[in-house]
Amino acid sequence: MAVVAGKGGVGSSTVAAAFALAAAREGADVLFVAVDGRPGMGPLLGGRELDANDRILRRLKGAGQVRGRTIPADQAFGDYLELKGVGGMLRRAASAASLPMIAAATPGLEHLLVLGKIKELEREGAADLIIVDAPPAGHAAPFLRSATGLSDVVQSGPVRDQAVEVDAMLRDPARCLAMIVALPEETPVTEAIGLADELRGEIGLGLLPFVVNSCWSDRPGLAKSPAMAARSHKVTLTPAAKQALASSAGFGRERLERQRHQIDRIRTELGLPMARLPRLATPRLTIHDLGTLADALAEPLLEPGP
Amino acid sequence: MSDLDSFAGPIADAALIVTCGPGGVGKTTTAAALGVAAARAGRRVVVVTVDPARRLADALGLEQGAAADAPHRVTNLPDDTGDGELWALMLDAASTFDRLVREQTASAKQADAILENPVYRAISGSLAGAQEYMAIERLHQLHTSGEWDLVIVDTPPSRHAIDLLEAPDRLIGFLSHPVYRTLTVGQRAFAKVTNAAASMFLWAVRRLAGPQIVEDTVEFFRSLANIEPGLRQRAEEVSVLLRSDDATFVVVSSPRAEAIGEAEHLIGALRDGDFPFAGVVVNLIHPMPEPLTPADRAALADLEDGPLADHVAWHDELTELATSEREEIMALADLAEDVAVVELPLMPVDVHDVEGLVGLAEQLTGDR
Numbered sequence: 153m154a155v156v157a158g159k160g161g162v163g164s165s166t167v168a169a170a171f172a173l174a175a176a177r178e179g180a181d182v183l184f185v186a187v188d189g190r191p192g193m194g195p196l197l198g199g200r201e202l203d204a205n206d207r208i209l210r211r212l213k214g215a216g217q218v219r220g221r222t223i224p225a226d227q228a229f230g231d232y233l234e235l236k237g238v239g240g241m242l243r244r245a246a247s248a249a250s251l252p253m254i255a256a257a258t259p260g261l262e263h264l265l266v267l268g269k270i271k272e273l274e275r276e277g278a279a280d281l282i283i284v285d286a287p288p289a290g291h292a293a294p295f296l297r298s299a300t301g302l303s304d305v306v307q308s309g310p311v312r313d314q315a316v317e318v319d320a321m322l323r324d325p326a327r328c329l330a331m332i333v334a335l336p337e338e339t340p341v342t343e344a345i346g347l348a349d350e351l352r353g354e355i356g357l358g359l360l361p362f363v364v365n366s367c368w369s370d371r372p373g374l375a376k377s378p379a380m381a382a383r384s385h386k387v388t389l390t391p392a393a394k395q396a397l398a399s400s401a402g403f404g405r406e407r408l409e410r411q412r413h414q415i416d417r418i419r420t421e422l423g424l425p426m427a428r429l430p431r432l433a434t435p436r437l438t439i440h441d442l443g444t445l446a447d448a449l450a451e452p453l454l455e456p457g458p
Numbered sequence: 459m460s461d462l463d464s465f466a467g468p469i470a471d472a473a474l475i476v477t478c479g480p481g482g483v484g485k486t487t488t489a490a491a492l493g494v495a496a497a498r499a500g501r502r503v504v505v506v507t508v509d510p511a512r513r514l515a516d517a518l519g520l521e522q523g524a525a526a527d528a529p530h531r532v533t534n535l536p537d538d539t540g541d542g543e544l545w546a547l548m549l550d551a552a553s554t555f556d557r558l559v560r561e562q563t564a565s566a567k568q569a570d571a572i573l574e575n576p577v578y579r580a581i582s583g584s585l586a587g588a589q590e591y592m593a594i595e596r597l598h599q600l601h602t603s604g605e606w607d608l609v610i611v612d613t614p615p616s617r618h619a620i621d622l623l624e625a626p627d628r629l630i631g632f633l634s635h636p637v638y639r640t641l642t643v644g645q646r647a648f649a650k651v652t653n654a655a656a657s658m659f660l661w662a663v664r665r666l667a668g669p670q671i672v673e674d675t676v677e678f679f680r681s682l683a684n685i686e687p688g689l690r691q692r693a694e695e696v697s698v699l700l701r702s703d704d705a706t707f708v709v710v711s712s713p714r715a716e717a718i719g720e721a722e723h724l725i726g727a728l729r730d731g732d733f734p735f736a737g738v739v740v741n742l743i744h745p746m747p748e749p750l751t752p753a754d755r756a757a758l759a760d761l762e763d764g765p766l767a768d769h770v771a772w773h774d775e776l777t778e779l780a781t782s783e784r785e786e787i788m789a790l791a792d793l794a795e796d797v798a799v800v801e802l803p804l805m806p807v808d809v810h811d812v813e814g815l816v817g818l819a820e821q822l823t824g825d826r
Contacts, residue, residue, distance in 0.1 A: 161482025373768025381765035393754035400747035
């Protein structure tokens with residue numbers, strides 16, 4: 153199982169989808185699980201909008217496939233009770249209607265139920281790889297921390313057992329790893345480094361290569377002025393062309409310099425391998441764009457780890 | 459400059475401004491810049507931030523930890539600020555909830571009974587929608603204190619930014635839940651709770667989470683019953699306040715398609731809910747390079763790899779991105795045609811000091 157996490161707005165759902173595609177290309181049967189999914193992830197992967205049913209989104213010729221589903225907390229709750237042989241009265245009492253009340257009394261319970269369901273899927277070998285698109289913004293760490301946090305409040309009963317089992321899965325790098333996504337900008341990188349420390353330290357998760365999303369391609373030639381650059385091509389620029397190119401170059405130099413600086417920070421402060429995904433000019437992604445991202449992602453993932 | 463290109467109106471007149479929008483678009487920075495603009499307009503203003511980036515928090519003089527929950531004066535504004543004052547604080551959902559409980563209980567003893575309950579301690583920060591509700595609650599506390607000309611509240615980043623608007627109604631909904639009602643209305647001891655739904659609920663909690671949590675839960679709901687009428691009334695007051703002429707909402711977005719989609723959704727919800735809406739700030743817009751003439755473009759086609767090819771490729775890439783961003787902004791501007799739309803360029807560095815906020819403030823008021 154792999155959890156993909158990042159602050160809101162960094163594209164972690166898209167990266168999770170590209171990861172699913174990259175793994176399927178290598179022949180894996182992949183299950184994409186959206187926890188608090190943004191709409192459109194199913195269609196982006198080539199299938200229908202995701203719901204609680206496990207459906208095939210895409211079959212790759214001669215390779216693996218991508219399946220997808222969501223896990224609503226109330227359904228996870230029902231499944232869990234059934235698994236524990238809890239029947240009749242208790243199941244009715246604990247039905248969807250009273251879940252909000254029970255969840256209010258036991259904080260983190262909804263997250264734990266969802267993680268518990270994912271743990272069951274992992275244990276029964278529902279797929280070669282389960283990719284979890286974690287909740288966004290500040291919610292990724294609380295989501296993953298729910299197992300540890302609950303054991304402080306709840307000291308016995310099935311919820312406690314569930315928390316212990318989920319905690320064991322998260323701490324076992326042979327079963328579960330996390331992928332952190334950031335943009336090559338100061339604030340997102342600072343937040344991602346904080347998230348990495350939290351997941352590694354507090355929760356004990358192993359980390360996959362760090363993903364830097366939306367990187368501009370490096371353009372070393374921008375260091376020269378347009379006129380100087382033209383000279384090395386033995387071309388003469390018109391004054392208008394010189395001015396047009398200069399109007400973008402200043403911004404570009406600054407931007408690319410900042411990007412290099414942030415990537416250096418990730419390298420020195422985290423010491424993780426890194427995948428750089430290209431910035432795509434299209435505002436709305438297609439399955440073709442997802443393939444481009446999967447290519448960039450596959451490179452460091454397929455290399456043997458350090 | 460027309461009123462539709464500036465927030466000078468609400469900055470001068472509003473008593474409450476709520477900034478909302480998707481995550482990662484500079485919402486907190488915009489809230490702080492609106493605060494700077496209002497202080498420079500001579501007003502006494504307090505900005506309530508949620509989870510600000512470290513450097514912005516430093517710029518506002520907010521320290522990490524509980525101390526930041528109290529308003530803190532920002533002292534390094536430029537000299538021409540005059541009589542205006544800017545204060546800032548960082549929202550702490552749990553201590554706002556504590557304050558609410560203290561205010562709503564008849565005695566300190568009653569308040570302690572709730573505040574010391576382990577279930578309360580566990581849920582006060584994480585109850586569904588608690589952060590959103592507490593942002594609004596804090597706004598109400600500051601507004602009714604009479605100490606401020608203007609209260610600006612930055613809202614928690616949320617994929618479902620709409621949660622904020624529904625938070626008071628959600629709290630009322632929670633308090634109206636049948637299980638909650640039977641647990642709190644009956645004054646019998648727990649052992650005698652005979653209502654089927656309530657006893658099943660308690661049984662389920664006991665089976666799932668162990669017996670010790672059951673007593674805490676019942677105790678918690680019982681003590682909450684004492685403050686319920688107050689909470690309910692407060693939720694209704696907040697709901698009225700947010701729709702009054704004193705208040706207004708500012709939606710902050712970036713020109714990325716996903717952010718614009720969320721901003722459009724939010725504008726629809728503000729309009730459907732009859733919330734006053736001042737306008738949209740589109741932040742982080744890439745600059746549009748000057749175009750290459752068709753003749754120059756033809757002359758520069760098919761270059762071999764090298765520095766000039768880098769220049770041309772970069773020019774094309776930036777032009778394409780800037781063009782698609784402007785299309786997204788046009789779509790949003792159509793939707794917000796009768797309110798202010800202010801477009802702010804992507805800055806070479808993230809705003810991290812008061813000087814940067816002053817620059818933004820000038821753009822938000824149309825002074826630059």
